[in-house]
Amino acid sequence: MLNALTEDHWAELQNLLPSDRFKPADARYLEEPRGRYHLSSGLVAQPRNTNEVSALVAFCNAQKIGIVPYGGGTGLVGGQVMVKGPAPLILSLEKMNAVRAVYPEENVLVAEAGVILADVQAAAQEVNRLFPLSLAAEGTARIGGNLATNAGGTGVLRYGNTRDLCLGVEAVLPNGEILNGLSRLRKNNTGYDVRHLLIGSEGTLGIITAAALKLSPRPARTGTAMLVVDNPKAALSLLALARDQIGESVSAFELIHKQGIDFLEETLPDVRRPFTVAPQWSVLIEVGLPKAMNPADALETLFETALERGLVSDGIIAQSQAQSDAFWSVREHIPEANRRIGSVSSHDISVPLGALAEFIDTAGHRIDKLGEFRINCFGHVGDGNLHYNVFPMPGRSRADHMNERDEIKRVVHDLVHELGGSVSAEHGVGRLKVDDLERYGDPAKLAAMRAIKTAIDPFGIMNPGAVLRT
Amino acid sequence: MLNALTEDHWAELQNLLPSDRFKPADARYLEEPRGRYHLSSGLVAQPRNTNEVSALVAFCNAQKIGIVPYGGGTGLVGGQVMVKGPAPLILSLEKMNAVRAVYPEENVLVAEAGVILADVQAAAQEVNRLFPLSLAAEGTARIGGNLATNAGGTGVLRYGNTRDLCLGVEAVLPNGEILNGLSRLRKNNTGYDVRHLLIGSEGTLGIITAAALKLSPRPARTGTAMLVVDNPKAALSLLALARDQIGESVSAFELIHKQGIDFLEETLPDVRRPFTVAPQWSVLIEVGLPKAMNPADALETLFETALERGLVSDGIIAQSQAQSDAFWSVREHIPEANRRIGSVSSHDISVPLGALAEFIDTAGHRIDKLGEFRINCFGHVGDGNLHYNVFPMPGRSRADHMNERDEIKRVVHDLVHELGGSVSAEHGVGRLKVDDLERYGDPAKLAAMRAIKTAIDPFGIMNPGAVLRT
Known part of the structure; x- marks a missing residue:
């Protein structure tokens, strides 16, 4: 069992290191970006070098006090905010920035x-x-x-x-x-x-x-295009074709759904949209090439072959850096548009590439059965990683659907699991997905994780409650 | 403490799985390629599927019997042959080959x-x-x-x-x-x-x-060249240039020293040598390019730029698959030539790229002080990984230098460690380098490794004595 960090500990710590290493936590340490986890107060240490980190950790280990490591605070799964259990030390690395x-x-x-x-x-x-x-x-x-x-x-x-x-x-x-x-x-x-x-x-x-x-x-020359595809399967075939033609030089391949463009129009009308009529599915492709290759030629050839094969129906190859920036601006503003609409449930999932089209189809059908929603499905399709976010219909709000949220999440995650996918592709487990890890994780892997945790951190001081239940 | 595998266990195992899963070990299980570790006898299990592996391991864990996993037996550090301690079960995966x-x-x-x-x-x-x-x-x-x-x-x-x-x-x-x-x-x-x-x-x-x-x-088109460089530093600059021009498509970049070519001439005269006079240092470069690039052009451009910059002095770009194969044959026969000459001491080391030239210079000087030797230094220079092998002078044999072997090894490994390198770049620790790991390894890492080993394998049944001392 851990001990809470007390006033006495706080005083001892200030003898251990210069007192400017310590401060009461201000708001940014006490809440994470999506506002799911928040604290009313806390104590922060800001060590300046590795020896100071070592001294703080050794102290907490001896006193059996929890430590929550803190970086930029941008994590989306509550790994940086501990809301349950004895008060920990928040250990921020921000002063170690050389x-x-x-x-x-x-x-x-x-x-x-x-x-x-x-x-x-x-x-x-x-x-x-x-x-x-x-x-x-x-x-x-x-x-x-x-x-x-x-x-x-x-x-x-x-x-x-x-x-x-x-x-x-x-x-x-x-x-x-x-x-x-x-x-x-x-x-x-x-x-x-x-x-x-x-x-x-x-x-x-x-x-x-x-x-x-x-x-x-640094790739010598880069090129960007937005290409219209019929469906996610065609997007994957297009990626395979691009890799055949251009090799490892495909730097980005992002899938975008009409819903995301519509949300942009609704919430961020100043963001320039590349197509007059938003296509059902499109991809943003970027190539970064060595000197000997011309990006415009490479993308032109890709587009022509893809058109012949029926993989794309339309497309724009950026003719300037400004146009390339405009394409990226669309992709990068979609998460902000999503926030403004307010999702009922958001999912950072991955599935094997061969199961991706099936995932999108089946998830859509299963969610349809739960009620009327708008789905914005977009992301790093070449990695099999989708951000699959479920939104209320126009005129309704996320608050209207709070009762359905858990069921939607369960439906999406169960399907991901059926297809051999991951319920946390890139954001991690944090405190948000501890239950999911227990539900979907391999039992032998979980047992090995727990054994390793106990061996390396016998008192459980490091980020208590994150990843593994305390 | 582990128990030896006995006749009784052997009988029990044959009740556990069909009896054709078991046999006495023949010679290939009892010795490794360099002949440093050998056994007179042993017992081999050849499970057919994962459940059978599981049954065997569970049995050995319950009985506290060691297990030596066996693959192709080609490891060079004795990881596949356990010569000390209670007789283990040799568990070969060769029948699981689907x-x-x-x-x-x-x-x-x-x-x-x-x-x-x-x-x-x-x-x-x-x-x-x-x-x-x-x-x-x-x-x-x-x-x-x-x-x-x-x-x-x-x-x-x-x-x-x-x-x-x-x-x-x-x-x-x-x-x-x-x-x-x-x-x-x-x-x-x-x-x-x-x-x-x-x-x-x-x-x-x-x-x-x-x-x-x-x-x-698969890269659509490949090209190969042998280029003569003044020294290893020039080789690294050539690699940087190649990557600037060709991007990630540089597939191989192998450094070859004159000593290796001389050994080929001495022991394998049928292997065709690309240059009439063996250059002091040369590199074998292979590029694998997408369709849109021509390998001969890319290598030609590289060669010309490198010549202008004084990085290369001569070179041959393969004009046919046969010529490309001949270049690779030189590289691939060097280990065999080394075996025929018989090294006093061989080293699979890596250093940071920036320290590579210094390593080669300094190691040469330090070994000079120990006596007269021939050094064949070659390998994956782009990875900072060299095979640094020390041989007797003509007319002498490795047996003449057995007393100096440990000192040579120590001199080479100490220098590698000073330069922030690794004494096992690609072969592993096995049983051969347990002492080295203890001598050069980071104490906190070693402690963490031991804690993990104990947590995952509390009785120490898995490959006892490999990597960590029992």
């Missing part, structure tokens, strides 16, 4: 956990390299949180998830020991991959304090 | 652990896909062993290590439970990544019985 080193010739950058994702991207760009992790919250999210949650985003198709962009981590383990694993090596087979265990463990096995990140060459 | 399913449209193939690597490659090729793991032992090595050791090879530069080619695993855990993790998903953030913990754990945390493997589109 890019420690950049090795352009190695394509490696070493960043502390508190560096904002956009700043990692900028530091890479300064040396003409690319850090390809890209997601809506990149101006606020911090790389330590991205690693802890194995964040996804639009670059996964080409460059992989966050775990694939990390060569090594430095971390403080629950006993306060520092794991010195900032390897810049591409190959290293010396024992268990503790790095991959920490990545995606959502702060429940230790605190990542710094990471050696993998950079890529 | 390709369970192929999903060309998903770029996924599900293979049982006992499928030979070359057969995985062939099954992918049948559906016009590529399984890019490629290594010298591919005709004998089995995919379960490749996964257990996170094998490397020549495709890592473009496609990653074996762990990067695996979407999910099915495994039997030490308590006999089956972990059903054959996910075909590209994105799945539901809890700890137990897959990555099992991959590379060398059979010490469980037995991988099947895996969902990631396929790639």
